[in-house]
Amino acid sequence: MQTLLGVVAANGLITAFTLVGLTVWLSYWLSRVLTHGRIHGSAIAIILGLAAAWWAGKLTGGTRGVADISLLSGLGLMGGGMLRDFGIVSTAFGVQLGELKKSGVVGVISIFVGVLVSFIVGAVVAIGFGYRDAISITTIGAGAVTYIVGPVTGAAIGASSEVLALSVAAGVVKAVLVMVATPMVARYIGLNNPQTAMVFGGLMGTTSGVAGGLAATDPRLVPYGAMTATFYTGVGCLLGPSLLYFAVRALV
Amino acid sequence: MIIYGVALLSGCSLVGLFVGELLGKLLGVQANVGGVGIAMLLLVLASGSKLCQPLVSGESATGIKFWSAMYIPIIVAMAAGQNVVAAVDGGMLALLAGALATVLCFLLVPVLARMGPQGVPLPPLDTAADNKPAQPGSH
Numbered sequence: 001m002q003t004l005l006g007v008v009a010a011n012g013l014i015t016a017f018t019l020v021g022l023t024v025w026l027s028y029w030l031s032r033v034l035t036h037g038r039i040h041g042s043a044i045a046i047i048l049g050l051a052a053a054w055w056a057g058k059l060t061g062g063t064r065g066v067a068d069i070s071l072l073s074g075l076g077l078m079g080g081g082m083l084r085d086f087g088i089v090s091t092a093f094g095v096q097l098g099e100l101k102k103s104g105v106v107g108v109i110s111i112f113v114g115v116l117v118s119f120i121v122g123a124v125v126a127i128g129f130g131y132r133d134a135i136s137i138t139t140i141g142a143g144a145v146t147y148i149v150g151p152v153t154g155a156a157i158g159a160s161s162e163v164l165a166l167s168v169a170a171g172v173v174k175a176v177l178v179m180v181a182t183p184m185v186a187r188y189i190g191l192n193n194p195q196t197a198m199v200f201g202g203l204m205g206t207t208s209g210v211a212g213g214l215a216a217t218d219p220r221l222v223p224y225g226a227m228t229a230t231f232y233t234g235v236g237c238l239l240g241p242s243l244l245y246f247a248v249r250a251l252v
Numbered sequence: 253m254i255i256y257g258v259a260l261l262s263g264c265s266l267v268g269l270f271v272g273e274l275l276g277k278l279l280g281v282q283a284n285v286g287g288v289g290i291a292m293l294l295l296v297l298a299s300g301s302k303l304c305q306p307l308v309s310g311e312s313a314t315g316i317k318f319w320s321a322m323y324i325p326i327i328v329a330m331a332a333g334q335n336v337v338a339a340v341d342g343g344m345l346a347l348l349a350g351a352l353a354t355v356l357c358f359l360l361v362p363v364l365a366r367m368g369p370q371g372v373p374l375p376p377l378d379t380a381a382d383n384k385p386a387q388p389g390s391h
Contacts, residue, residue, distance in 0.1 A: 053331065
């Protein structure tokens with residue numbers, strides 16, 4: 001047993017491949033048997049992943065889900081920024097340049113609309129919960145943009161750590177919700193073609209959410225959504241501590 | 253050679269991320285601006301160019317296709333590494349801010365999509381999961 005655990009711990013990434021493989025297999029089986037394929041296997045796999053992350057977070061008190069359990073740290077490497085970005089780039093293979101050009105302009109518009117709408121919603125909710133200072137309102141609004149824009153903005157304008165935590169939490173709620181809900185709402189918002197996927201990526205913006213949500217909807221849409229989403233966090237970090245903060249300060 | 257495809261993919265990723273970092277520095281932002289998107293564009297351009305043909309056809313292509321097939325498993329691992337406890341423990345404020353922003357943006361997708369050129373729906377995937385009858389124009 002000791003030897004087995006040693007092998008598992010020393011080969012983190014290989015362990016991760018094995019575990020994820022088993023999870024995906026189980027998910028596709030559940031999808032077929034329980035839902036007759038109505039809920040896609042990859043959507044179930046992502047939900048199982050999130051559930052495991054919640055369980056691990058409760059167990060360890062850490063912030064990195066199952067990656068905080070030392071035996072499973074390989075999952076952190078497999079699902080970390082490096083391989084995630086590498087995987088996203090690889091999905092662009094086979095994409096037609098023409099498809100991207102077609103929605104270029106509306107794709108760019110969607111990024112700005114997405115940042116602005118999410119920010120305003122977050123800011124209004126913050127005001128609704130009794131926050132009256134521009135710094136807190138801006139930071140929570142920025143958190144509703146993405147969980148990276150929130151703390152970057154908050155740190156730049158000097159928000160309290162309590163507000164920073166709230167803003168990260170708002171962003172994580174959004175990322176998780178986009179992952180889980182996208183396959184369910186895809187039919188109703190016409191998310192079945194590259195052009196709409198680009199608009200979707202620009203509006204939602206949260207890279208992990210868009211990457212997960214589109215993967216569970218139709219993997220062929222991933223490169224188009226990811227293409228715009230990847231600019232979103234940058235735009236958010238640019239506008240948050242500057243234009244949006246000044247606007248809020250002028251209003252309150 | 254499979255490694256040629258993998259190397260091309262890696263090269264595009266590195267150049268893209270580097271340009272994204274530079275853009276971030278230039279704009280005074282503490283974030284990578286579009287690095288992944290630039291890398292994707294490079295890969296699209298490379299696979300269309302005559303010069304890179306040997307790197308994106310035959311054996312070499314399988315080096316890229318392998319990683320794009322590994323994409324969903326990577327996303328599952330990513331989901332397992334999210335700070336879900338923070339999302340749940342953030343309370344009503346975090347829940348409302350995140351959820352309302354998501355719902356409103358979902359609703360805006362068809363509105364903005366109508367502004368651009370109309371996309372043609374992709375043909376259905378031929379997996380068991382997609383064998384349900386299509387319902388065009390529902391809601």
